[in-house]
Amino acid sequence: MAQLMDGKQTAIALREQIKIQTSELIAKYHIIPHLVVLLIGDNAASMSYVRGKELACQKAGIKSTIIKKEDTTSQAEVLEIIHQLNQDSNVHGILLQLPIPKHLNSDFIINQISPSKDVDGFTWTNVAKLSNGFPHLVPCTPLGVMRLLQTYQVRILGKRAVVIGRSQIVGKPMAALLLKDHATVTICHSKTADLRAVCKEADILIAAIGVPNMIDSSYVKIGATVIDVGISKVDGVIKGDVDYDSVFPIAAYLTPVPGGVGPMTIACLLENTLTCYRDLVGV
Ligand code: GUN
Numbered sequence: 339m340a341q342l343m344d345g346k347q348t349a350i351a352l353r354e355q356i357k358i359q360t361s362e363l364i365a366k367y368h369i370i371p372h373l374v375v376l377l378i379g380d381n382a383a384s385m386s387y388v389r390g391k392e393l394a395c396q397k398a399g400i401k402s403t404i405i406k407k408e409d410t411t412s413q414a415e416v417l418e419i420i421h422q423l424n425q426d427s428n429v430h431g432i433l434l435q436l437p438i439p440k441h442l443n444s445d446f447i448i449n450q451i452s453p454s455k456d457v458d459g460f461t462w463t464n465v466a467k468l469s470n471g472f473p474h475l476v477p478c479t480p481l482g483v484m485r486l487l488q489t490y491q492v493r494i495l496g497k498r499a500v501v502i503g504r505s506q507i508v509g510k511p512m513a514a515l516l517l518k519d520h521a522t523v524t525i526c527h528s529k530t531a532d533l534r535a536v537c538k539e540a541d542i543l544i545a546a547i548g549v550p551n552m553i554d555s556s557y558v559k560i561g562a563t564v565i566d567v568g569i570s571k572v573d574g575v576i577k578g579d580v581d582y583d584s585v586f587p588i589a590a591y592l593t594p595v596p597g598g599v600g601p602m603t604i605a606c607l608l609e610n611t612l613t614c615y616r617d618l619v620g621v
Contacts, residue, residue, distance in 0.1 A: 341592075345594075346597045348605075349601035356400075369428075374402070374405060374431065375388050376419060377405065379408070384437070392404060398608050400608060413443060416438075416442060427618075431455055448460045459481075460477065471518055480511040481606040486598075499513075499522065499523045502533070502543075502579075524536060538557060540559060542565070546567035549579060550570040550572050551577060551581040553585065561590045563592075566582075566593050578593075
């Protein structure tokens with residue numbers, strides 16, 4: 339039977355550390371860490387995520403500002419906002435909540451965020467640092483997964499890791515972080531031949547697919563660590579990519595959904611905000 343990886347408790351502990359560090363930094367440098375979230379349009383899920391981020395900042399003593407714009411906002415207006423935030427020395431972190439409306443070029447806009455304020459680690463500069471083995475500002479969800487693996491002392495060196503999903507937000511940075519820690523990493527995706535057989539080889543299996551309950555025990559090696567990054571709503575209930583009841587008896591470690599990776603993502607956003615702050619304040 340699997341040991342559960344409690345993301346909720348791990349995130350609480352991490353957030354407590356961040357809160358202490360924040361108050362020490364403010365006491366010493368008299369500058370309050372400040373995260374600005376840019377929310378364009380009224381995607382219900384995005385609004386709920388942004389509220390969660392705002393609340394987490396507040397509890398940690400980090401100032402947060404939400405800039406909410408209509409879904410008809412032009413690319414020029416968005417770029418103007420970002421350029422102003424880049425220049426504002428009272429702003430340490432800038433987060434463009436995704437997805438953004440289709441008429442906007444998200445790759446271009448993201449890359450106008452100053453890499454030193456890029457709390458999501460999405461700019462090419464920060465992506466290049468990570469893929470060359472010098473991670474600095476790293477996307478929050480894969481960073482949260484690494485923090486969970488560290489907390490539960492899951493050995494990574496020399497292990498076979500399989501990441502299902504090749505997104506810029508999760509799959510690719512996840513693979514780069516595991517590789518940096520000396521795992522043998524395979525990235526799978528919708529075109530992978532015999533996905534089940536590849537997954538069955540994994541000591542560490544990371545599911546970031548977005549298909550609820552897809553990964554059952556037939557994909558999992560006995561004694562594997564299984565990390566479920568999926569969040570789907572099925573009949574109003576949040577479901578992960580992993581069929582929990584099927585996998586629980588054979589995995590060594592397993593993250594629940596909810597209460598696994600999700601809370602770690604927010605904690606790591608706070609961590610990244612302090613990383614930006616330290617860089618910009620020069621401490
Ligand atoms: N939308 C869903 N996940 C994320 C994330 O990690 N960062 C941003 N900016 N938007 C998201």
